Amino acid sequence: MKTSNYSVLMPAGKNYILYNCRTDVMVQVDNRLAELYQKNETDLERIADAAPDFFEYLSSNGFIVEDDFDEQKQIIDYWKEDDENSEELLVTINPTMNCNLRCWYCYEEHGKKSKMEQSTVDAVISYLQKQVAGGRFKSIALTFFGGEPLLYFSQVVQPILEQIKKIGTDKVNWTLHFTTNATLLTKEIAEYLQPWYPSFQITIDGNEFIHNIVKTMGKNKPGTYRMTIGHIRMLLQMRMKVAIRFNYTAKTLERFIDVLTDLKDFSDEEREYCNVAFFRVWQDKKSDDEKSLEEKLDFLESAFRSAGFHVIGQTTRLVGRCYADRDNSIVINYDGMVYKCTAREFNQKNCEGRLIEDGNIEWNSRYEQRRQVRYCNETCRSCILLALCHGGCSQNKLESPEVGCLMGYSEEDKMDYIRQRIKDIYVEQTKRVEARKRKDQS
Template sequence: MKWSKYNYILNCKHGVFVYNSTTNSFLKISKTLLDSLKNIKDWDLEIDELDEDIKKILVAHNIVVSNDFDNKYLTKLKFIHRRSAFANSQLSLTIATTTDCNFKCPYCYEEGISHTKMDEETETAIIDYINTIKPKSLYITWYGGEPLMNFKTIERLMKNINELSYIEEVKYDMVTNGSLLTEKVGSYFIEKKLKNVQITIDGLEENHNRTRITKNGKSSYRIILSNLDKALEILPDCHFSVRVNIGLNNRADYPILYRELREKYKDKTNFSIYFSFVEDYSMCGGASCLDSKKRIDFLRYLQDVHHIAEEVYPKHRQCLCTATSINSFVIAPNGDLYKCWNEIGRKDYIVGNIKNKKMISNYDLICDYSINYNKFNDPKCLACFLLPVCIGGCPSNRNSNLTRNTNLEICPYNFEHIDLALELMYERVLATTKKYLSKHNIQS
């Protein structure tokens, strides 16, 4: 047996731990045991020389594993990734009804893209493609620009899709700025299987109106919240998530907004609020992004001061995005096909057009996204102890760095600050465990 490559020794204010990412667990150890484990790691001490109870714990948490465990585990991860990427029983389409928007946010990656609306020819081609695939499950995300600026396309496509009898499951999501989600629009979606709506609010009213800028000069904050009030009532079976984009200038707003909206909608089971750090796509108009240390500091501030626990990094899962899934496409208003939301309108990233008979024109890029642009082809990722809990960074960023000599961020974790992140994660695990034990009257 051997020391797992997915272990990490964490020495923090709470003590010394061995963290293992395959089980996502922390094992608190004494200095004596740490010295013994270091000997195991250096092959100076056989595992059998350890106390039997300690050995069982180490094995149970994959801290000490069989000689072939790491290779077999990696193969399993690759298999799960490939199986998901090439699943053909479902079809996922992100449909940009328009590239136009009634906002002009400074960090928008669609800056400079020409504004077009989807026409009925493209809509017909989408239905024809769905009929060709005949998926059992169909997932549609309405996207833009602002998708509700071309509401007619949404109406026509939903009518035609809902008439397809071979589809066993259909689910609609929407990403919208919320300003056009009026009571009339919301009423349309009753019984239309709209499952999730994401609305962005950039902090409290003053900061929000500074970054979520409308083209007509009107403030959008109160309009969005008014529309959200009505939508939550009209569509109780649709989940509405408010996303708050966090940068240097509005981070102090989040805990206040979090409390206000959680209290306001405390009786609504179809509401949630979360934040996302503003990312620099090298086209965001000078948005104030937080570096790795400031992000961790912000998470700790939320936890220690406001008792708001956000995920430190992904749960133990293998996550796929549109780019890496073979049966997922982003459809631009003119029918051009892309593999990533961030690439709409950029000619070099077009993989085909829904209106063409052959449809796909750039198999190389599709193959690269499905096979090459992932953590399993990155030596740095393969050597990283966090591989099992990391989704591997953005495939589009990998593509850009490899083909366009950019220097976009790939690794979600800055190892200069990884101890801070793990310490924070441990505190979350400890708090969750204590809460569970207390709820079930179990003594720790």
């Protein structure tokens, strides 16, 4: 047997943390076991003789593998299995590229006349009918994106959902999601959607003052902050799940403590239906004071957790495969053009196909290019972060050179990433233990 290429031993106070990037498992070990592991990485029989239980744990959790076991191949084979998942279809629909707000960091061009025409709605329905009739998928996850998808709720979203009812909600498991600023949400819309048990992603950009500057409906119009929080709470009270996305910059981050004050009167039941996650606005470049920013972020995440909110850790949301890498994931724009990624402009350069009237998709050469670059260059394949970072998503690979680290990580950056992952795992494990204790006490 041999030690894994993806294991790291790090000091943690008086003890050590042993972590494996491939299996995403960590364990705390004392000085004796840490020294035993370090001194005998090439002579594993000594570990087996001196600490058989420890050796068994290492073997069971991927810290030690068989001599002929190809870890790199196992990682990529796992990705391929995930990407080729034939049971779930992911369909994102952009009813429009227009939006009632103008956030400064938004990368999209807001076409005021961009609205999905009836012919495209019909083609979307034909596409979904074909997928259901084919009997291939057990579930179809439908996401409405944009632009602001609620701008044309009655003209686009509702007609599609009504047709899905006719296709048959008993033949596959349908899930429904909206990425929305929530300002156009009404009680009537929420009540219509409630039987679908939808989920929502809704963004808050800072405290009330900052949010109202970023998300403005226009000159002399009321602020959107209180409205957004009110609509989030309405959804939670109706037991619909909400992911609250905190978009921050180095200048705005610390003011999110004010947001916690405004959310503190959420009931325990309401908090059960929501999670929060911090996302740095992509235009906000790194500064010389990144360590201070990380400390502020750690403080805020801890504060929200202490207040009973489920916080998605910085690395947790990155561990899984990107939706754009999956074979059975498409984005249908309002004009019938088909894409794979929602994090880039919906233009001719990024277009990968076209939805035609009969519900079929004509793919172009860019789609094939994406498929060919999904599984990393040689630099990524030899990196300790391979299983965590994936070498970036296929969009990164399409846009970047074929050699070198696409994420620009130094060796120090890699170790920082691993430290953050260990921290996130510890928090998740602690929450599970606390949840079990509460369940046992009830």
